[in-house]
Amino acid sequence: MSTPLPPEGARFLTYLRRRNRSPHTLDSYGRDLATFFAQVGKPPAAVRPQDVANYIAGQQAAGHKASTINRRLSALRQLYVYLRDEEDLALESPVRDTHYLKLPRPLPRFLSDAEVNRLFAVIQDGRDRALFTLLLRCGLRVAEVAQLQLQDVDLAGQRLIVRQGKGRKDRLVYLSLDALLALRGYLAQRADKPCSLVFLVQKGPGAGQGISVRGVQKRLEYYARQAGLAVSSHCLRHTFATQMLEAGADLPTIQALLGHAQMATTQRYAQVSDQRVRGDYFAAMNKIVHNNAA
Numbered sequence: 001m002s003t004p005l006p007p008e009g010a011r012f013l014t015y016l017r018r019r020n021r022s023p024h025t026l027d028s029y030g031r032d033l034a035t036f037f038a039q040v041g042k043p044p045a046a047v048r049p050q051d052v053a054n055y056i057a058g059q060q061a062a063g064h065k066a067s068t069i070n071r072r073l074s075a076l077r078q079l080y081v082y083l084r085d086e087e088d089l090a091l092e093s094p095v096r097d098t099h100y101l102k103l104p105r106p107l108p109r110f111l112s113d114a115e116v117n118r119l120f121a122v123i124q125d126g127r128d129r130a131l132f133t134l135l136l137r138c139g140l141r142v143a144e145v146a147q148l149q150l151q152d153v154d155l156a157g158q159r160l161i162v163r164q165g166k167g168r169k170d171r172l173v174y175l176s177l178d179a180l181l182a183l184r185g186y187l188a189q190r191a192d193k194p195c196s197l198v199f200l201v202q203k204g205p206g207a208g209q210g211i212s213v214r215g216v217q218k219r220l221e222y223y224a225r226q227a228g229l230a231v232s233s234h235c236l237r238h239t240f241a242t243q244m245l246e247a248g249a250d251l252p253t254i255q256a257l258l259g260h261a262q263m264a265t266t267q268r269y270a271q272v273s274d275q276r277v278r279g280d281y282f283a284a285m286n287k288i289v290h291n292n293a294a
Contacts, residue, residue, distance in 0.1 A: 015086060109232075116239065131186075137179040140162065149197060150198055247284035
């Protein structure tokens with residue numbers, strides 16, 4: 001037997017029905033509100049923030065996921081919006097922003113070797129091939145590749161200096177053989193354009209100026225459609241980290257290359273010199289390039 005809604009909740013559902021909300025939405029709101037008021041045992045006018053906190057604790061003890069609890073809190077908050085705006089009742093919602101539970105971050109998506117090959121098979125433009133190879137092989141953020149300066153490219157040393165990356169820190173990253181060849185080829189065709197940025201707009205009114213972050217993203221979206229893949233620029237960065245880890249590079253090395261500040265615990269146990277980072281990078285990246293070419 002289903003738990004009955006308080007009259008205010010029933011009127012809220014009638015209001016939603018008149019606004020042509022879907023049957024699924026009506027059913028979900030109805031169940032969520034009924035569950036809440038059955039547990040709290042109070043009418044809407046008597047519910048206080050502590051009641052909501054107690055409800056959340058009960059839901060967690062019952063094993064409900066954070067996303068489910070947050071959805072139920074949203075339904076409750078919408079009820080109070082309705083009572084205030086549509087019924088002119090001077091009721092403040094007992095749901096506070098602090099009640100919402102932090103959701104676990106999803107695992108980063110990365111590309112398989114076959115997907116990497118599919119993506120790069122459709123990238124024939126020299127600039128774009130160099131740009132996306134740097135994202136994949138150096139683990140750069142899209143803003144970092146868009147802001148890369150000519151003076152920070154060291155082809156002879158097979159390395160780049162990433163200036164003022166996230167966290168306002170500079171770092172060194174290294175160029176795998178395929179990244180080196182792609183970048184060298186692009187720079188030869190780029191010739192002596194006056195702009196100090198490496199990657200430039202090639203056509204249209206902005207030709208000769210640095211490509212924007214959104215410009216990079218739009219190019220990748222285009223190639224992703226051509227390859228039939230779901231790919232973002234950050235997905236290429238995740239792929240870099242995953243491939244490096246699977247090829248044997250240790251976590252402090254990967255952290256140093258990514259410029260990640262969120263591995264403080266790992267950093268306490270390992271002091272990674274630039275020479276160690278360089279050695280780990282080339283040992284792992286040679287395996288990756290060989291595997292992709294096979």
